[in-house]
Amino acid sequence: MSNLVVMPILIPMLIGVLLLLVKDKKQVQRIATLLTVLSMIILSGYLTYIVYIDGIQTIELGNWPAPFGIVLVADLLSSSLVFLSGILALVTLVFAWLTFSPERERNFFHPFFLFLLVGVNGSFMTGDLFNLFVFFEVMLISSFILISMGSKKYQLRESLKYVIINTISSMFFILGVAYMYGLTGTLNMADMAVRTSEMENTALLSVAAVVFLFVFGTKSAIFPLYYWLPHSYYAPPAAIAALFGGLLTKVGVYTIMRMYTLVFNHDPQILQILLIVGGLTMFIGVLGAVALYDFKRILAVHIVSQVGYMIMGIGIFTPLAIAGTYYFLVHNIIVKSALFLYAGIAERITGTTQLKQMSGLLKTHPYVGWLFFITALSLAGIPPLSGFFGKFALIISGFEAQHYFVVAVSILTGVLTLFSMMKIFMTSFFGEVKLPDPASAAVKVGGLAAATLPLVFLTVLLGVAAEPFMQFSMEIGEQLMNPSDYYIPSVLED
Amino acid sequence: MMKSRPIQFHVVTRITGFIILTFSIFLFFAGHNNPGGGFIGGLMTASALVLLYLSFDVQSIKKAIPFDYTQMIAVGLAISIITGIVGMFFGFPYLTQFFDYFQLPILGETELTTALPFDLGIYLVVVGFTMLTILTIAEDEA
Numbered sequence: 205m206s207n208l209v210v211m212p213i214l215i216p217m218l219i220g221v222l223l224l225l226v227k228d229k230k231q232v233q234r235i236a237t238l239l240t241v242l243s244m245i246i247l248s249g250y251l252t253y254i255v256y257i258d259g260i261q262t263i264e265l266g267n268w269p270a271p272f273g274i275v276l277v278a279d280l281l282s283s284s285l286v287f288l289s290g291i292l293a294l295v296t297l298v299f300a301w302l303t304f305s306p307e308r309e310r311n312f313f314h315p316f317f318l319f320l321l322v323g324v325n326g327s328f329m330t331g332d333l334f335n336l337f338v339f340f341e342v343m344l345i346s347s348f349i350l351i352s353m354g355s356k357k358y359q360l361r362e363s364l365k366y367v368i369i370n371t372i373s374s375m376f377f378i379l380g381v382a383y384m385y386g387l388t389g390t391l392n393m394a395d396m397a398v399r400t401s402e403m404e405n406t407a408l409l410s411v412a413a414v415v416f417l418f419v420f421g422t423k424s425a426i427f428p429l430y431y432w433l434p435h436s437y438y439a440p441p442a443a444i445a446a447l448f449g450g451l452l453t454k455v456g457v458y459t460i461m462r463m464y465t466l467v468f469n470h471d472p473q474i475l476q477i478l479l480i481v482g483g484l485t486m487f488i489g490v491l492g493a494v495a496l497y498d499f500k501r502i503l504a505v506h507i508v509s510q511v512g513y514m515i516m517g518i519g520i521f522t523p524l525a526i527a528g529t530y531y532f533l534v535h536n537i538i539v540k541s542a543l544f545l546y547a548g549i550a551e552r553i554t555g556t557t558q559l560k561q562m563s564g565l566l567k568t569h570p571y572v573g574w575l576f577f578i579t580a581l582s583l584a585g586i587p588p589l590s591g592f593f594g595k596f597a598l599i600i601s602g603f604e605a606q607h608y609f610v611v612a613v614s615i616l617t618g619v620l621t622l623f624s625m626m627k628i629f630m631t632s633f634f635g636e637v638k639l640p641d642p643a644s645a646a647v648k649v650g651g652l653a654a655a656t657l658p659l660v661f662l663t664v665l666l667g668v669a670a671e672p673f674m675q676f677s678m679e680i681g682e683q684l685m686n687p688s689d690y691y692i693p694s695v696l697e698d
Numbered sequence: 699m700m701k702s703r704p705i706q707f708h709v710v711t712r713i714t715g716f717i718i719l720t721f722s723i724f725l726f727f728a729g730h731n732n733p734g735g736g737f738i739g740g741l742m743t744a745s746a747l748v749l750l751y752l753s754f755d756v757q758s759i760k761k762a763i764p765f766d767y768t769q770m771i772a773v774g775l776a777i778s779i780i781t782g783i784v785g786m787f788f789g790f791p792y793l794t795q796f797f798d799y800f801q802l803p804i805l806g807e808t809e810l811t812t813a814l815p816f817d818l819g820i821y822l823v824v825v826g827f828t829m830l831t832i833l834t835i836a837e838d839e840a
Contacts, residue, residue, distance in 0.1 A: 207786050207792055214779070218783075222772070222776060225776075263792065266791065266793040267790055
């Protein structure tokens with residue numbers, strides 16, 4: 205029992221609520237939000253350290269014992285992801301300050317930014333299936349508000365689709381929760397895992413597993429369910445798109461990782477489905493990116509493609525594959541958000557996101573160009589950057605498990621990713637200076653570029669210091685693949 | 699055009715409004731161990747307020763009850779969250795609740811619980827949220 209576990213959820217929630225009361229005081233809002241995000245980073249960093257040293261930490265909310273009350277669980281996976289979401293929040297927050305118009309900031313931007321973090325952190329930490337639904341809703345409702353803020357025509361149209369699709373998948377979430385409660389008589393995920401492992405007839409369990417695959421698949425945008433994502437993430441401004449692109453789909457991936465290693469590990473056929481879906485997701489996603497000529501849209505479609513790698517990793521289902529998935533997840537959160545921010549910077553300079561209308565940004569804004577270059581190579585998986593090691597672990601584990609076909613697809617996808625990233629670099633950064641408005645060559649974006657530096661630093665660090673970090677990932681892989689040694693006892697036997 | 703004044707509606711609203719409000723407060727205190735509580739009490743209070751808005755018009759009620767419902771939601775949430783935090787100072791997990799029996803003047807032996815302020819927060823959130831939603835839709839034409 206440790207109240208430290210609840211802090212990354214509680215602090216943003218309390219500050220967010222208090223900020224509703226002072227909605228007109230811009231400086232107060234900014235400073236309070238900044239301090240909240242900083243405290244979140246520090247506390248979750250400390251929490252990760254404690255979990256690494258002392259093992260999994262849990263808290264039983266309201267002092268109700270485990271299978272009955274709601275438990276929050278901080279294992280290595282969840283606490284490190286909360287830490288990462290804090291860092292991402294810090295970067296996007298600063299970026300938002302530098303780019304947002306005053307009206308947008310006045311419209312409750314800061315409180316809902318914090319509520320979004322409450323939802324994300326809660327989804328990472330909770331050990332209760334219904335509570336997971338609640339935190340998903342907190343996250344989604346905040347994201348509805350953040351995505352539609354600004355009320356441009358295109359934005360409202362795409363937000364409406366986003367709201368409807370997510371509401372439908374939430375309905376199926378409830379359906380799935382009801383199935384699981386009917387089958388096992390519990391909502392505690394650890395208890396559920398114990399009961400499903402004792403179950404003899406697992407046919408219904410597979411039905412529930414597929415329902416959840418639909419739900420989490422919609423949130424994380426896997427193959428047949430990804431159609432909403434490229435448009436929705438194109439609509440909001442860069443800071444919000446970076447936060448969503450980096451975090452929200454990854455929460456879906458996280459829940460797939462958690463549920464399919466903990467509860468639905470009974471049926472190899474479901475893993476087969478994950479492998480097929482993962483392969484299709486990455487390949488079809490990258491084809492979209494190859495065909496498009498719009499900076500932001502290419503990145504949005506790449507999210508789909510990258511999610512495919514993670515689904516493939518979960519489908520391979522060995523400790524090394526899970527470690528690779530985790531490594532790739534972390535890498536992707538960092539890199540994808542950074543790329544969205546560069547798209548925002550390019551839009552700031554040129555006023556457009558069309559690749560063909562801008563050229564030679566490297567000459568006018570060299571820092572932005574080279575930072576983008578590093579991040580793009582990292583996304584494409586060029587050593588020694590972080591993208592390489594994530595893919596490397598995934599491919600090795602795929603060979604070990606003899607899933608040659610999907611591995612081949614993933615390698616081909618990597619090549620096409622490199623191609624589409626280089627397309628952006630060659631057309632808009634390289635070459636002669638040709639901008640829609642000659643005056644835009646003098647636009648200063650030094651502050652914006654500086655705001656993205658922590659992310660670029662992290663992707664280089666993850667690549668250079670791959671050895672210790674891969675060991676950390678392996679530990680997570682071990683923990684997730686053997687829940688009866690780690691996760692379950694830490695929740696149920698306290 | 700002369701504005702029609704629904705006299706009967708006004709008279710009935712004045713009486714039933716009070717009955718509903720009183721009953722909602724009874725429901726609020728009944729909660730926790732019996733049916734009732736912050737959510738139901740809040741909804742019923744909101745229904746009484748909506749009745750007032752329907753019977754009289756939005757402007758005059760706004761003058762009579764000058765609440766900012768956004769602030770009401772925020773205050774309610776803050777009360778609930780802070781109630782949960784109190785237990786943490788004594789080393790209990792977040793949201794732990796306490797209760798004890800006290801001899802109070804007039805009321806006699808009474809059960810006081812920390813669930814009550816938590817419920818009060820919920821009550822405020824429900825009233826604020828319901829009213830804000832209904833009034834936002836109602837004011838759409840203006």
